Amino acid sequence: MSSVAHTSHADIAAGRLDSERLKANFADLHPPLDPHEARIEAERCYFCYDAPCQQACPTAIDIPLFIREIAAGNSLGAAKTILDSNIMGGMCARVCPTEELCEEACVREMAEGKPVKIGPLQRYAVDAQMATGRHPFTRAPASGRRIAVVGAGPAGLACAHALAVAGHAVTMFDARAKVAGLNEYGIAAYKTPDDFAAREAAFILSVGGVETKTGVALGRDVSLETLTRDYDAVFLSLGLVGVNKLGLAGEDTLQNVRDAVAFIAELRQTRDLASIPIGRRVVVIGGGMTAVDAAVQSKRLGAEQVTIAYRRGIDDMKASAYERELAQTSGVTIRPWARPMALEGHDGAVSGVLFESAGAPFRLEADVVLVAIGQTGAPSGPAMQGAKIVVDEQRRTSLPKVWAGGDCVVGGLDLTVSAVEDGKRAARSIIAALG
Numbered sequence: 001m002s003s004v005a006h007t008s009h010a011d012i013a014a015g016r017l018d019s020e021r022l023k024a025n026f027a028d029l030h031p032p033l034d035p036h037e038a039r040i041e042a043e044r045c046y047f048c049y050d051a052p053c054q055q056a057c058p059t060a061i062d063i064p065l066f067i068r069e070i071a072a073g074n075s076l077g078a079a080k081t082i083l084d085s086n087i088m089g090g091m092c093a094r095v096c097p098t099e100e101l102c103e104e105a106c107v108r109e110m111a112e113g114k115p116v117k118i119g120p121l122q123r124y125a126v127d128a129q130m131a132t133g134r135h136p137f138t139r140a141p142a143s144g145r146r147i148a149v150v151g152a153g154p155a156g157l158a159c160a161h162a163l164a165v166a167g168h169a170v171t172m173f174d175a176r177a178k179v180a181g182l183n184e185y186g187i188a189a190y191k192t193p194d195d196f197a198a199r200e201a202a203f204i205l206s207v208g209g210v211e212t213k214t215g216v217a218l219g220r221d222v223s224l225e226t227l228t229r230d231y232d233a234v235f236l237s238l239g240l241v242g243v244n245k246l247g248l249a250g251e252d253t254l255q256n257v258r259d260a261v262a263f264i265a266e267l268r269q270t271r272d273l274a275s276i277p278i279g280r281r282v283v284v285i286g287g288g289m290t291a292v293d294a295a296v297q298s299k300r301l302g303a304e305q306v307t308i309a310y311r312r313g314i315d316d317m318k319a320s321a322y323e324r325e326l327a328q329t330s331g332v333t334i335r336p337w338a339r340p341m342a343l344e345g346h347d348g349a350v351s352g353v354l355f356e357s358a359g360a361p362f363r364l365e366a367d368v369v370l371v372a373i374g375q376t377g378a379p380s381g382p383a384m385q386g387a388k389i390v391v392d393e394q395r396r397t398s399l400p401k402v403w404a405g406g407d408c409v410v411g412g413l414d415l416t417v418s419a420v421e422d423g424k425r426a427a428r429s430i431i432a433a434l435g
Contacts, residue, residue, distance in 0.1 A: 010256060010349045010367045011280040016302025022273045025300035029190045030094070030120065038124045042071035045116045046107055053118060056105035058417045059086040059424070063102060067121055079129035080136045082122055087161045088154055090130060090200050091183050092417045093123035095191050097320045101417075130199065135206045140167035142209075145434050148173065148227045150218050151237035153181020154416045155406030157204050158423030159235045159430075164209035166431050171231070172210055175217035179205075181239055183416060185265040188293040189273075190300070224381040228401050233430045236382075236389065236397070236404040237423065240375030246285065248343050251371075255349040260284060260294040260372035267297055279367025281305045283353050285340055286372030287317035289414075292324065294370045295332045306331065307364055309338040309355060318414075335364075343369065377408050385410045394429035395422055403430060 017025070033041065047064040054063045061082055069078035082089040098104075098119035106115035129136060145168045149160045152174035160170045178184050183197040205212070216222055218238065227234045243259045251257055256279065267276055278301040284291050287310035299306045308327060310317055314336045317324060327334060341361065342354040352365045377387040382397035382404065384390060389404045391397055391411075397404050405422025406412055412419070 010346075010351065012256065012277050012367050013280075014277040015274040016278060017274070019274060022301070026190045026193065026273060026297075028193050029188075030123075032127060033117075033120050033124045038070055038075075038121060039073070041117050041121055042067045044108065045071070048107055052105040052107065053102040053116075056101045057085075058101070058413075058415070058421045059092075061085040061089070061122075063118055066125060067116065067118070070121055070125060075125050075128040076132070076136075078121075078125035082126055083129070083136060086417065086420050087158055087204055088183075088200065088416060088420045089122055090126040090203075091154070091192070091197065092420070093119050093126060094196070095183075095187055096415065096417050097322065099322045100320050130203050135203065137161075137165050137207050139165055139207060139209055142169070143167040143434070145169065145232045146171065146230075147233045147235065147430060148231040149235045149237065150174075150222075150227070151181065151239055151406070151408075152176075152179035152201075152212065152214075153237055153239050153406060154183060154419035155423040155426075156181070156235065156237035157201060158420040159237065159403075159405065159427045160210045160423075161204050161207060162424055162427035163430060164207050166427070168209070168232075168431075168434070170210045172212045173216040173218070173222060174212070174214050175220075175241075177214050179212055179214065181237075185268055186261060186290070187268070188264065188297055189268055190297075219378075224399075224402070228399070232401070232434060234402045235395075235423075235426050235430065236402065236408060237406040237419070238377065238404075238408040240407045241378050242376040242387075243371070244374040244376060246340055246343075246371055246373065248340060250343040250345055250350070253348075254343055254345045256367060257343060257350050257369045257371065260286065260290050260370040261375065263294055263370055264290065264297065267301075273301065276301055278303050281364075281366050282307070282368045282370065283364050283366040284308045284370045284372055285353070286310065286374070287312065287319060288372060288374070289319050289323060291370075291372035292319045292327045292332075294372055296327055296330045298368075298370070299331050303368075305333075307333045307335055309335045309340065309353070309364065311337070311339045313337060338362075375407070388412065393425070395426035396429060 045067040066078040066081040103115040109115035149172040180197040180201040282298040282303045284295040338355040344352040388410045403426040406419040
């Protein structure tokens with residue numbers, strides 16, 4: 001511990017803001033387009049041949065086609081076009097970094113600096129389909145084949161859906177109490193209000209043919225050996241189950257030093273935001289999307305001083321430029337080139353963090369420290385590289401009958417849209433292997 005004097009005791013409290021202010025702070029980050037706005041925006045599209053926006057989409061959605069369908073007033077046709085390629089099109093429209101993918105590739109972005117609003121248009125179409133209460137796909141006749149999907153996040157849901165549509169019977173296991181993975185537990189509440197993650201998962205599963213078993217963990221309640229024996233194929237979409245540590249004294253013993261992922265999950269699952277205690281001074285250590293989500297939500301809960309400290313430069317942060325701007329416009333300070341050196345404590349609770357920048361130490365006082373320096377996988381049987389599963393292009397592992405995808409595999413991109421593509425690829429490969 002540092003010998004720097006401690007100037008105050010921890011200041012942590014719930015209900016720093018009244019319910020109306022909290023409701024406003026956690027309202028939908030991007031209000032949806034109305035029909036007139038959607039029609040006007042769709043008509044801005046050039047409907048390019050060999051469209052660069054489609055090439056930039058990890059799931060290869062036919063973007064010009066679905067936008068043309070919206071322009072023609074056929075929102076349900078547009079939804080079918082989207083969902084044919086990305087069954088999680090509603091969530092991806094809300095959380096994908098479209099400003100770095102399809103919209104960055106838009107011809108209008110290059111010509112005018114103002115791309116077609118592809119993300120909001122995608123949301124408009126998929127939301128219209130979900131509002132009907134009907135599923136746009138029907139299952140093929142039962143094949144008699146059984147597949148186990150371990151992990152009910154984006155990759156698992158996408159794989160399970162494609163297998164079910166092909167007529168296979170799917171049993172999906174997940175260690176948590178709810179399905180949808182990080183879409184349910186790990187994304188800022190203002191990006192997915194009104195239980196959207198749960199509603200989308202229910203929509204996906206409404207195609208039928210998928211049995212879900214929650215509270216079941218691989219290695220604890222069921223083994224890979226048993227699954228490969230009892231099922232015709234297994235798809236592992238385990239996500240990242242562990243979190244990286246700072247490796248500093250006091251990390252596991254000082255109060256109010258928390259894993260940012262757990263903080264976000266707690267916030268997402270609460271029904272009363274005013275019940276979440278937050279410090280007056282919050283320091284978030286990390287530079288990715290989790291760090292930004294934790295910092296912005298801390299500010300919106302009523303924290304007065306929120307700082308993201310990152311050990312490298314601003315441009316090295318994994319959080320997109322849009323997310324960094326969101327943090328700063330929300331009142332969060334970003335301190336780059338800040339390497340954590342020591343946690344300081346007072347009366348058993350964290351009171352500050354000592355950093356080093358360009359050889360000079362500096363201190364940030366903190367009532368709460370949220371650690372967001374990455375997540376880790378865990379060995380599960382197939383060949384591994386580090387803590388991730390090695391797969392080929394078809395998402396086959398080194399084990400017969402076992403495929404894998406999403407964040408748990410080597411090359412996983414920590415994006416919902418990339419996980420969905422992994423689930424699709426694995427499903428196609430499984431279907432081909434089963435004949």
